[in-house]
Structure formats: C-alpha cells, structure tokens
Amino acid sequence: MTDAAASYNLLFKIELGENKNMNNAISRRQAFGLGAGVIVGLALPLRPTAALAKNDAEEAIKSFAGGKTPEKAKVKLELPEIAENGNTVPVTVSIESPMTKDSYVKDVLIIADGNPRAGVITFHFSPSAVPEANTRIRLAETQNVVAVAKMNDGSVYMASKEVKVTIGGCGG
C-alpha cells in the first residue's frame, strides 16, 4: 500500500514538473493542448495503482497454498504483454514436473489481482496429464495475473505477469 502511494506520488510530481517547465516556453494555445495531455497523463499513472488495489487475491493464494509461501519457480505463465480486448485474453500455464505417480502437479490456481474477484480458474491435473493448460480469461483492467501450482507433496510454486488491458472485459 505504501509502495503504491509512493509510486503514485512520484509519477504525480513528474507530471507536474513537466507541466511547469514546458509552460514557460510555449504559447497559450499549445499550453491548452498540453493541459489536456497532462490530464490524460495524470489519468494513466492511476492505472497501476488501481491494479494494486486489493481484491481477495492474497487470501485466495493463502488458502490455496495451505499456509505455505509459494516459491517463485517451476511455473511458467504465458500471457500477452498488451491485451486489446479484456474479454478474452489467452493464458497458458505450464509447470515443471515429472508427472509420475509419486511426483506430479495436482492443482493450479490462476488469480487476477485487479478483477472484481480474484479467482479465475483452478486446473486439476493427474499423472496421466501433461502439466500444461491453455484457456481464455476476462481481465477488467491492467493488472497482475498469478499462477500458483500445488504439487502432490503439498509444495507450492508460483509465477506472475502483468498484462496491460486496453478495453476491460467485465461486462457492461
């Protein structure tokens, strides 16, 4: 939360600073155009802060991981850098695992931390599946997508990726 506030403040100062410096050197008409640009510019830094606004993402990960802290390893999450249409964003998750009876991936939870609700989907694997799955999801806005994998021995691993969303995909 403090990080979010700090980064927002920093961006805010940068925007204001630019505005002041440039106003000295340009005509009124240009300044007006610039003013509009600054308003847009101010709106943009709000997006990453909004993405940090908490839904139930942390709780969802905690309850899925069973109290363990997921290690950032073994999980690969593929998503577009920029999703033009948040209504259908392709996501592929793959996990390093031998997939034998003794050692396999059991469940993989996908979380979106900027959606109205964090949970997106939980995949269930068995030793006769390949630890990889692809689907299409809805993202309301620019945010982080997190994949948490739980192995049959209870160990948990994760990966996350930020996706910039041009048009949000939550109905309306």
Add this chain to the structure above:
Amino acid sequence: MAETAPKPRIRLDRKEVKAGETIEIKSLISHIMESGQRRDPQGNIIPRKIINKFTCELDGEMVFGADLEPAVSANPYFQFKIKPGKSGTLKFTWIDDDGSKIEATEQIKVT
C-alpha cells in the same frame, strides 16, 4: 440474449497413440458465462450463470479438470494434453450453474 443449448466441441490431434505418447485435446463449449457482475438497462444485476466445472475422464478416472469462475471468457475453451496409459473412452463433462450437465465422449486407442 437468446438462450441456446450449449454445444460442446472436442478435437483430438490423434486418436491412436503408442504408450507414452501424448494426445492434444481442444475443447470448446458455447456458453454465455454470465458473470453476475453486469446490470441490465433497468439497473438490476443479471444473475450469474456460468459453466463452473469441466472434467476429462478416461474410463471413469480423472485425467484433467478445471473449476471455473466468472472470469473465464464466454464460450470456455481449454487446450491440454494427456498421456493415456490405456485405450478407453474419454468422457468430457461440463457442469452449468443450473445443475445441468453437458457431456461428450471420444474413443482413444493406445497401442
């Protein structure tokens, strides 16, 4: 939106494999996946209606599955791979919020 019966589609990249080889499966079902977050023009929340569960079983044994939330796109699509240990019937099941089940089957052969 007019309600039509969900129509499942399954495509396997091949139906006959040697032991240890994989089959890639693509599954798609036509479904609105109404999130329960939207409102109609009168401002009333449109009730949630989604496919909440998908399973793929080989002769009754769970191979792959998923629990879906409203954040899965309309017409849920899955692409996954299996490494079947035996020949048998693959049964795909989608479960709707209203309790209805949609099923599809495919025969596979492991040589």
